[in-house]
Amino acid sequence: MSHLMIFGAGYSGKAIARALQHTMDGISGTTRSDDNISNLQSLAIAPFIFSGAALSDELRAELKHVTHLVQSIAPGASGDPLLRLCDGDIKSLMPKLQWAAYLSTVGVYGNHDGDWVDEDTPCRPVSVRSTERVDAEAAWAEAANKPNVPLCVLRLSGIYGPGRNGLINMEKGTARRLVKKGQVFNRIRVEDIGAATAFLVAKNAGGIFNVTDDEPAPPQDVVAFAANLMGVQPPAEQAFDTAELSPMARSFYGENKRVSNRKLRDLGFSFSFPNYRQSLRQLWRDGVWRDE
Incomplete structure (x- = not known):
């Protein structure tokens, strides 16, 4: 039984749920507010409240069944909230975990004066928030490597859509x-974020991927x-x-x-937008x- 958990089921998270709704046997997602619960339920996402400070007993019980994880909550000064709460031991929370994705940003590359960058370009973040993302990427790579769980780091450009x-x-x-x-x-259309995630799940892929448009x-x-x-x-x-x-x-x-998406295209993904x-x-x- 495949079960997807989306930490931070917001704009991108909901698009990912839509793209995987016919692939997963179950989909759950977290939100910070009770106001979003009915919206998640309307998308067949089982809702759980998560503020980033603690995991409820109900959420911990749900995580025991999770096979696929998408982490889209931004880190703060104290690091990634999920990794902090499990001391980097993701299998202690999700013993059935088979695949994970961390949603990052192309901001990790910093400034390159208009030159092209790809996944092999060294990160040299400028802002505090981008520096926190670089640190979170490294922490997730380490956490996924220990139990040998494939991890996709998706570096997203400016997100837009309906x-x-x-x-x-x-x-x-x-x-x-x-x-x-x-x-x-x-830029990146939100539906292409969902489609790219579903594509990488199907490939059981791991690695860093720029999820961005051509132009x-x-x-x-x-x-x-x-x-x-x-x-x-x-x-x-x-x-x-x-x-x-x-x-x-x-x-x-x-x-x-200028951010290249060639790596994802070369793997066989086609952008709809x-x-x-x-x-x-x-x-x-x-x-x-x-x-x-």
């Missing part, structure tokens, strides 16, 4: 066309394309240097790189851009 996209931002009036010379970002692009171009689809005027361009931004938003622009134009067109055409 309910979270440039069309929504245009409608809300929050879209901005910030221009910084030479700046590009990769790193200037952010202002994406905003202009969304506006064109909607038949409205895009917001005026703003120079990055003089724009008012939060420290976190500004820090994202300090990391400029390989670039932002194809993806936004589909969201707009099918009228699902508002639906999370």
